[in-house]
Structure formats: structure tokens, C-alpha cells
Amino acid sequence: MNQKSEETRDRKKFGYQIARSVAVVSGIFMLIFSILVLANYFQTKTTDPLNSPALETLMGQMEERPDDQALKEQIRALDLLARKAYFTTQWQIRTGGYLIFGSFIVFIVSLRIMGHMKSKLPVVGEKPVNVWESAGLTRKRMAITGFSMAIISILIVILSHSELEEIQFRIDEVMDEAGLTDSAYPNDEILRQNWPGFRGPYGTGIASFDNVPTEWDGPSGQNVLWKTEIPLHGMNSPIRWDNRLFVSGADETRRQVYCYDTDTSEMLWQRDVLDVPGSTDEIPEVSYDTGYAAPTMTTDGERVFAIFANGDLVCFDFEGNQIWAISLGIPQNIYGYSSSLIIYQNRLIVLFDQETGGYLYAFNTQSGRMEWQTSRENMMTWASPICVNTGNRFEIIINANPAVASYDPSTGRVLWSIEGMTVDAAPSVAYADGWAYAVNEYAFLWAIKLEDPPQIGWENIDYLSEISSPVANEKFLFVATSYGDLICFDAKTGDRYWVESFDHGFYSSPILVQDKVYVMDYEGVMQICYADVEYRPISHLELGEASFCIPAFDDNRIFIRGDTHLYCIGHEDE
Amino acid sequence: MISDLIRHDQITRKWTVVLLLSILVCSIPTQIHSQIQRFPKPEFESGHVVPTPTTPHPRQDIYEYIDVAVLIIALSTASYLALKKRSRNGIFMLSLFSLLYFGSWRKGCVCAIGSIQNISLALFDRTYVIPITVIAFFTIPLLFTLFFGRTFCAAVCPLGAIQDVVILKPVKVAAWLQKVLGFIPHIYLGLAVLLAAYGADFIICRYDPFVGLFRFDASFLMLLFGAVLLIGGIFVARPYCRFLCPYGLILNWISRLSKHHVTITPTDCIQCRLCEDSCPFGAILPPTPEKAPEARSVEHKRLAILLALLPVLIIGGACLGSLLHTPLSQIHNTVQLAERVRLEELGKIQDTVIESETFQQSGKPVEQLYGEAALIKNRFIKGSTYLGGFIGLVFGTTLIGLSIRRKRRDYTPDRGTCLSCGRCFAYCPVGKKESKEDEK
Numbered sequence A: 001m002n003q004k005s006e007e008t009r010d011r012k013k014f015g016y017q018i019a020r021s022v023a024v025v026s027g028i029f030m031l032i033f034s035i036l037v038l039a040n041y042f043q044t045k046t047t048d049p050l051n052s053p054a055l056e057t058l059m060g061q062m063e064e065r066p067d068d069q070a071l072k073e074q075i076r077a078l079d080l081l082a083r084k085a086y087f088t089t090q091w092q093i094r095t096g097g098y099l100i101f102g103s104f105i106v107f108i109v110s111l112r113i114m115g116h117m118k119s120k121l122p123v124v125g126e127k128p129v130n131v132w133e134s135a136g137l138t139r140k141r142m143a144i145t146g147f148s149m150a151i152i153s154i155l156i157v158i159l160s161h162s163e164l165e166e167i168q169f170r171i172d173e174v175m176d177e178a179g180l181t182d183s184a185y186p187n188d189e190i191l192r193q194n195w196p197g198f199r200g201p202y203g204t205g206i207a208s209f210d211n212v213p214t215e216w217d218g219p220s221g222q223n224v225l226w227k228t229e230i231p232l233h234g235m236n237s238p239i240r241w242d243n244r245l246f247v248s249g250a251d252e253t254r255r256q257v258y259c260y261d262t263d264t265s266e267m268l269w270q271r272d273v274l275d276v277p278g279s280t281d282e283i284p285e286v287s288y289d290t291g292y293a294a295p296t297m298t299t300d301g302e303r304v305f306a307i308f309a310n311g312d313l314v315c316f317d318f319e320g321n322q323i324w325a326i327s328l329g330i331p332q333n334i335y336g337y338s339s340s341l342i343i344y345q346n347r348l349i350v351l352f353d354q355e356t357g358g359y360l361y362a363f364n365t366q367s368g369r370m371e372w373q374t375s376r377e378n379m380m381t382w383a384s385p386i387c388v389n390t391g392n393r394f395e396i397i398i399n400a401n402p403a404v405a406s407y408d409p410s411t412g413r414v415l416w417s418i419e420g421m422t423v424d425a426a427p428s429v430a431y432a433d434g435w436a437y438a439v440n441e442y443a444f445l446w447a448i449k450l451e452d453p454p455q456i457g458w459e460n461i462d463y464l465s466e467i468s469s470p471v472a473n474e475k476f477l478f479v480a481t482s483y484g485d486l487i488c489f490d491a492k493t494g495d496r497y498w499v500e501s502f503d504h505g506f507y508s509s510p511i512l513v514q515d516k517v518y519v520m521d522y523e524g525v526m527q528i529c530y531a532d533v534e535y536r537p538i539s540h541l542e543l544g545e546a547s548f549c550i551p552a553f554d555d556n557r558i559f560i561r562g563d564t565h566l567y568c569i570g571h572e573d574e
Numbered sequence B: 001m002i003s004d005l006i007r008h009d010q011i012t013r014k015w016t017v018v019l020l021l022s023i024l025v026c027s028i029p030t031q032i033h034s035q036i037q038r039f040p041k042p043e044f045e046s047g048h049v050v051p052t053p054t055t056p057h058p059r060q061d062i063y064e065y066i067d068v069a070v071l072i073i074a075l076s077t078a079s080y081l082a083l084k085k086r087s088r089n090g091i092f093m094l095s096l097f098s099l100l101y102f103g104s105w106r107k108g109c110v111c112a113i114g115s116i117q118n119i120s121l122a123l124f125d126r127t128y129v130i131p132i133t134v135i136a137f138f139t140i141p142l143l144f145t146l147f148f149g150r151t152f153c154a155a156v157c158p159l160g161a162i163q164d165v166v167i168l169k170p171v172k173v174a175a176w177l178q179k180v181l182g183f184i185p186h187i188y189l190g191l192a193v194l195l196a197a198y199g200a201d202f203i204i205c206r207y208d209p210f211v212g213l214f215r216f217d218a219s220f221l222m223l224l225f226g227a228v229l230l231i232g233g234i235f236v237a238r239p240y241c242r243f244l245c246p247y248g249l250i251l252n253w254i255s256r257l258s259k260h261h262v263t264i265t266p267t268d269c270i271q272c273r274l275c276e277d278s279c280p281f282g283a284i285l286p287p288t289p290e291k292a293p294e295a296r297s298v299e300h301k302r303l304a305i306l307l308a309l310l311p312v313l314i315i316g317g318a319c320l321g322s323l324l325h326t327p328l329s330q331i332h333n334t335v336q337l338a339e340r341v342r343l344e345e346l347g348k349i350q351d352t353v354i355e356s357e358t359f360q361q362s363g364k365p366v367e368q369l370y371g372e373a374a375l376i377k378n379r380f381i382k383g384s385t386y387l388g389g390f391i392g393l394v395f396g397t398t399l400i401g402l403s404i405r406r407k408r409r410d411y412t413p414d415r416g417t418c419l420s421c422g423r424c425f426a427y428c429p430v431g432k433k434e435s436k437e438d439e440k
């Protein structure tokens, strides 16, 4: 027994010595190679064989004697030599690395064997660690660490510098040069002479034009001044600035913007939206009712802006040059993105609500730089923001589930919010005379008095629209439902003046043109009546094709987007 | 006896000579190869035809699923070996297998640690399509940890395995230092999530110290970093796992809730103290002394102060974090480019770099670049605020954790930091006795 254990001990000792020798040899080998590789590496770092001074001198001579064949050969030879030297060094480093790694493995294995051959018995200390004392010490050291980290962070903040911080001034300078200072923004009068976005100026659905046609017939061409096909489908409504009319269209892969001459129907330009930073080829999921180009464009009179179902936001100038573009990412939206754009001064307001983590953004109209973003904790929204002067300030007001909310267009700060709205929000807010109106089908119609704080003045649950946005003036509120009812309420009390039922429902929204209400049903029949306490019809006018969009207005003319065509309606006799 | 030793010595010397000779023989092909290198192939001299570039086929889908299957099998085996079989040898052999499979053969990718970034990016960027296998690599180890503790770290993670084999002379890291260094993974995790979520960088992959060794291809500095960690790892066991790994941190959190966990002794602790220094990771918690060091009222007061301080730390951290948004956003390529272009535009630097040249050639308006950079910087304000708040929270909760007095009778593994490696099993006389009885 004794002899056996002695033999085992001897064997172990022998194994230990062998392992130790191997460890020593491999360790030395590893060390030598590490030094060589390191030296090689630093040599390559400090000398650049491909830009050697000798080569550069010869190249200089070459410029003086371009036909000197001998010189050319000399340069070639030297260049080849330099390259050889470079690649050889690279190879040496790599091979050295393999050898170091190999010897490291041998080293570790032999050390492990050594450990195995000479395993020690555990040593028990005098007394166990006092965990509470240790915790006290740790607490103190942690506090010191935390304090040091804070100091280091502050130092980093102080030492860090960004050249981009001064860009604000630069952009302001550019804007000054371009005459785009505050005073240069289109004023109320100019805005009302145009139709710059979804539901006209400020997004309220009020048109101030004279002599707007009340008679036409699409199928026979009566009062149709021109009609032209739009290349790609889109649910967005036309917008107009002076004599330019803009619409967008898209399919799964293409996104386009079109500019027409309002007088001649000539397409002035058509542009594909390309080179959008961050955009991917992924196709967003949309329903047919929404399509890939549902949001209506907007313009500031110099540039036009469009956004598509995949979140690509683009700016063109009036000549069709793409100024900037940015991808906001594909919105999480089960029916497809449809919120239209609106402008406040030099800010392009984009409502980007989605299933979770929606935002309200403001981009600089000129540079595309983001001015502010405000996160929105609500459900998906299909409604569009309106931007109205509510007395002594401008407010962006948005209808959504679960809150109707208002934001400061300069900063994105929430001004007020009324919670309690439910279901999918597609109709946008109506505004007139200090009252905002928000409606959702299967929820409520709220008339919100914009006092401080704003509160619901009256409420109705009988006549609610699903998609169509209401429109209001000081006296009346008009709501058009998707089951074909047009309702007139007293704007201040909520008393119902009248309800008129039509054959087809309304997806488009009513527009108040002076004392008349224009609203198009989804079969393309325009219902025109007086805005009055009684229902007084003026006309029912067929377009000849379905239409879901809101017309763009002008003195003497209306521009309507049908399912596939763009129409200009006017007075033929004039 | 002496003659025996002399004989051993002679043999040892002989072996050493043999070994040296074999290393020399091994390096002969290297020398030949290096000579070949000095006289490059003829096509290098002139008339070199540039080969047509080819696109290698991506790894076939089936292999990815095989990887997931191997992961599940390895995790199940590791859990079985650690909890049921209590076999350190088995765990070690399995970790060697994982090193060869996930490390050498799979080249360290896809890996659970890096998957944190894919998950973050997918959560913040809906245009990013995350591969299902990446989700699997992220979630499966978490699930196993929830049931069996960190068996993933013990024997499945190739990064853990490569460090485990070099643990030879582990030194004891002081408890306070271990706690302070253990703070680094929190910062690393927060940074990695922030930078990945905003598409700035995948820093976990970029600064993976061992992937370069698996692939024999990395920058010199990264190889050096890996080598330093391995050599340091001879003395400080698994430095990456303990003081850097962000995934290890998540596993640490989850492991505290695990349903089952390895124990040092299979039955009752007899307070023999033999296992006290057996854990190279300092993951064994000793019993608490009978006598409290301070009066209860002092402890309660401290705890109350720390609890009241927690919101201050979170808010303070958030404020500091938000102030750090500028340097953090400068990690993003677009912001870097915008800064560079701006510096060139201002004439503060005369030369150009390839990135700024490419940008200038693209014809893209500089305002657009600045706009994009501003958008990214804006996002970073929010992100870095959250990061700062998170660090404040971790800091506060760590201090609170250190101030709560918990009684412990036996030597037990710390469920958070224990890697389930099984080293301590052999130290427990109760366990030894049981296994001997089992063998009988």
C-alpha cells in the first residue's frame, strides 16, 4: 500500500516536472514572439512603406522627365519592393499571432496539468469574513465611486464640444438671406387666398372664395374645365398655391409628387421620392381604403411637403427639386398612415401617432432639421392636426383616443388635454370662434369651449362621424356621417337644427364656402346646401367617379380629385 | 530515492530538448512559408488580373436552426450536470465543447451577449427585421436561467469558456472592489442599449475581446485586449464575465429569481468552512455573524436616508445623463460626419477625410446632414437622460441592498453572481461523502 502511494507520488512529481518544463519553454516562446510581433506592429505603424520618401522623390522626378523609361522601371521596382515589405510585415504579424496563440494553449494546458499534479488541500482561515463589516466598507467605497463618476461625467460635459450647436445661427442666417424671417411667413390674407393643405388654411375647412361653382355635371362634362388622369393612386386631397396644384400618389414601391398648372391642366412636373435617408424597401401594411398616399400635402408657398404610408417625408421646391427628405420609419398602424401635414410659420407639423410610441414632430421647413418632438401616449390616430389662432396664441389641436389635446406649435409643449375620447380617431377637429369640436363614431361629439381651462360645453352621442371631419362657423356645426346623414347643430348650444339623409355616406369632409356647405359623398356626388337653420338644398352634382377627397377651392373654381382623375370645375360661360 | 530523482531530472531534461526540437520543426514550414512570401507570386509583378468579386452565400437557414437546437441541448445538459449530477468535470468538458462549437466553428456569432443590441434596435426601429434565431439566442438562456440559474455562463457561453480554461491561480478580489467593478456592466449595458437603439453602434460586438481570437481576425488592439483579459484571467477569474458582460448582468438579475439553483452542499451545511475560498468568482456568501455590528436604530436610520435619497439619485443621474447627450450622440456616424463637415466648413481643419469627401461628392445639401444630425442628437437627449436615471437607480439600489441586514446560517452561493461552475462541489465533505456512497 505504502509503495503504491509512493509510486503514485513519484509519477505525479514526474508529470509535474514535465509540465513545468513545457510551460517554461512555451512561455519563453510566447514571450519572444509577443515582443517580435509588437515590435513589428509598431514599426508598421510608424513607417508607411507605401509612401516612402525615396518613392516620392522619384515620383517628383517623373513629373519632370515623363518619358524616362529607366526612371519608370526604377519606380516600379521600388514600389514593388515597398509593397512586398508591407505585405510581408502583415503576414509576419498574422503568423506571429497564430504562433503566440498556439504556444499560449500549450502554456495553459501545461499549467493546468501542473495544478492537477500538485493539488492543494483547502486552507481554512482563522475566522470567517464578517459580512456586515465588509458591507459597510463596500458602501463607503461605492459612495466614493459614485461621486467620482459624477465628477468625471461633469468633466466630460465641460470638455465636450459640438460644432453643430452653432448651426441654429447658420440656419437662421440662411433663412434671413432667403427672406424667410418671421415677417416673411405667408400672412392670413395670403393663406386664405390659397388652399395650402388638408381642409384649407389652418385645416379648419373654411373657404373664403367668391363665385364658387354650384352647378356641374361630370359625366356630360358640363362646367368641367379640364380633367386629367393622375399616374398613381392616392387618397390625399389636392392643395393649391396660386396657379399650382399639387397631389401625391403611391403604390407599394413608388412614391410620387405631381404639380399641375391650374389653368391648363398641364403637369408641370412629376417627381419620384428617392434618396430618403433611413428609408427601407419594406412595404407598409395598409388597407385599400387608406392606400399608400393618404396624407394630404402642404405648402408654405415656396416648398411643398408630402408624407407617405412608409413614413418617408419629403420636401420639394416649386420647380420640383427635392430639397430634403427624411424617413420617420414605418408607422405601426393597422389601416395605414393617413395624418396630413400642416405648417405653422417655418415649422412643418407631422403627427406620427402609432400603436405605441407616437410623436408630434416639427421640422424646419427649409432644412428638414427637427425643431422639436413631443411624445404622444395615445392609440393610433388617422386624424390630422389643425393649427388655429384661438385668440391670443396659435394651437395645434388633435383629436385622438384617449385625449383631445392641444400643443404649442413653437415648442411642442402640451397646452391642454381632455381625456375620455374613445375608439379609433379619424375625424379631425373643427374650430370656430373659440370652440373646438371633436367627434368619433361610437364615442362622442364634444364641443370644447377654449376657456382657461378648456372644458366641454356640450356633448352629443346621436350623430357621430366615422371618417369625415366636422366643420363649424360661429353659428353652426356640420357633421357628415358615413351612413349618409348631414346634421346641422347650433355651434354654441348643441341644439340640432336639422338632419338630412342621403343615399350614400360621407368619407370626405364638409367645407363651408361663405354661406354654403359643400360635401362630397363617396360616390362622387357633391351635396351643396345653405348653412342655415333649415335644410335648404342648392344642388346634387355628380362627378362621374367615386371621390373620397376634399376639393381645393379658388375664386370661380373647384379642384376635385376623383378615384383616378383630377378635375377642374368652373364656369364654362366665363 | 535520490537516484530516482536524478533519473527524473535527466528524463525531464530530455523531454525539454524534445519539446524544443518539436517547436523548431513546427516552425520550419513557417520559415519556408515566409520565404515564399518574400518572393510574391508572379501575377503580383505584372499583368495581375483582379478576380471577379463573388458574394458568399449566407449561412443556410437550416444551420441557424441547428445552432438553436445545439444551444437548447447544451443548456439542458449544463443544467443537468450542475444541478442533478453535480459534476464539475462534466461542466468543464461541456464548456470545452461550447468553446469549439460556438466559438471556433460558429466564430462567436450569433451570440446571446450581442443579441441584446439586436433586440434593442428592433424595439426602437420598426424597420429593422430581427432574425428569429437572434431572438432565440437572447431568450432561451434567460428562460433556462429563470429555472436553473446561470448554467449558460457555466458551460455554454464560448466567451465564458475561453476564460474558464485559463483560471489557474485565482486571487481573491476584495468584496468591495468586486462590487465597485460590478458596476461597470450596468454602464456598459445601458450604453449598448442606447447606442444600438439609435442605430449608432453595436459596441458589444465591436469591443468583443474574444471574437477576434475565434476568427483569427481582428484589429491589433482588440486582439491585445483579448490577450490581456486572458492573461489577467489566469489570476482574476473570468474578468469579462464579472466586470464587463452586459448579458451576464441580465442573467444575474434573473438568476436571483431562479426556481432551482446549484448549492454548495447537496444536503446540510456542517459549517466546516472548507468551501470558503473555493469560488474563484467570490460568489460564496458566508454565514452572518451572530452579533450585529450596529444598533437596529442606526441601521434603520441609514436605510431611511438611502430610500429618501433614491429619487434624488435617479433625478441627479438623469440630469447628468441628459447633459452627456452631446458626447454620446457623437458616437453616431451621422453626427460624427456632420461635426466633421462643419469643422471643414468653418475652416477649423484643412484636410478632408474619405467620409466628408464622399458626402461632398454626393451633392446632398449640407443642411440636410445637419438636420439629420440634429434629429439624432435630439433623440439622444431622451436616451441619455434615461441612461443617467438608470445608473442613478442602480447606484441607489446597490447602496440600499448593502444596508439591509439579512441573516444567513450556511455557506451559500450568491444566486446573482454564482456562475454554476461547480468548482465548490469538490470542497464540500458532505457532498464528497454522498457521491462516494452513491458510487458504492
Ligand code: SF4
Binding pocket: B262, B278, B279, B280, B281, B282, B283, B284, B413, B414, B417, B418, B419, B420, B421, B422, B423, B424, B425
Ligand atoms: S458554483 Fe460554486 S464555485 Fe462556481 S460560481 Fe457558484 S459558488 Fe462559485
